[in-house]
Amino acid sequence: MANSSNLAMVSSMRTLLFLGVNNSVRSIMAEAYLRERAASSLKVYSAGSLPDPHVNPRALSVLENHDVPTAGLRSKDWTEVPNADGVAFDYVITVCDRAHDFLCGLPQGLSGSPIILHWGTIDPADPANADIEDVYDLAFAHLKTRIDRFLSVDHDAPRDRREAMVRAIGSD
Numbered sequence: 001m002a003n004s005s006n007l008a009m010v011s012s013m014r015t016l017l018f019l020g021v022n023n024s025v026r027s028i029m030a031e032a033y034l035r036e037r038a039a040s041s042l043k044v045y046s047a048g049s050l051p052d053p054h055v056n057p058r059a060l061s062v063l064e065n066h067d068v069p070t071a072g073l074r075s076k077d078w079t080e081v082p083n084a085d086g087v088a089f090d091y092v093i094t095v096c097d098r099a100h101d102f103l104c105g106l107p108q109g110l111s112g113s114p115i116i117l118h119w120g121t122i123d124p125a126d127p128a129n130a131d132i133e134d135v136y137d138l139a140f141a142h143l144k145t146r147i148d149r150f151l152s153v154d155h156d157a158p159r160d161r162r163e164a165m166v167r168a169i170g171s172d
Contacts, residue, residue: 016092016093018031027046028073029062030093030147032069051075051077058125059124090114115167122139
């Protein structure tokens with residue numbers, strides 16, 4: 001599935017963290033899809049402020065239906081992530097409005113001065129969205145579109161230019 005044409009503009013390894021509250025649907029789908037698309041140029045993580053004990057099976061099913069590998073995916077607390085590799089993030093992207101509202105600066109323990117973005121995405125696991133047909137596929141498609149646009153950004157550009165380009169992605 002990896003598409004090297006979108007990756008030509010990323011010459012150095014960047015790090016990215018997708019944040020949600022439960023880290024069981026949207027942030028997991030985003031992590032898995034971006035990891036598959038950009039494994040050689042981006043180190044991708046996901047985490048949550050109150051992670052569920054398990055990844056949502058419907059999220060895994062959607063990923064598998066799109067030929068995105070799911071092995072090793074698990075819900076993680078955001079305090080686990082920086083301890084895993086001692087990374088300083090280039091990007092932190094919230095995909096959940098509650099995580100975005102909760103995030104004031106960086107979660108405790110995260111280092112660096114990442115570009116912090118919000119890509120609000122419908123919550124398929126929210127009972128209020130149960131009547132929306134194919135809501136899990138809809139959420140994945142929304143994330144996929146934004147990630148594909150993210151991959152077309154020149155991630156080696158100066159920070160201010162990079163930041164303007166990636167901020168435009170979340171404004172749609």
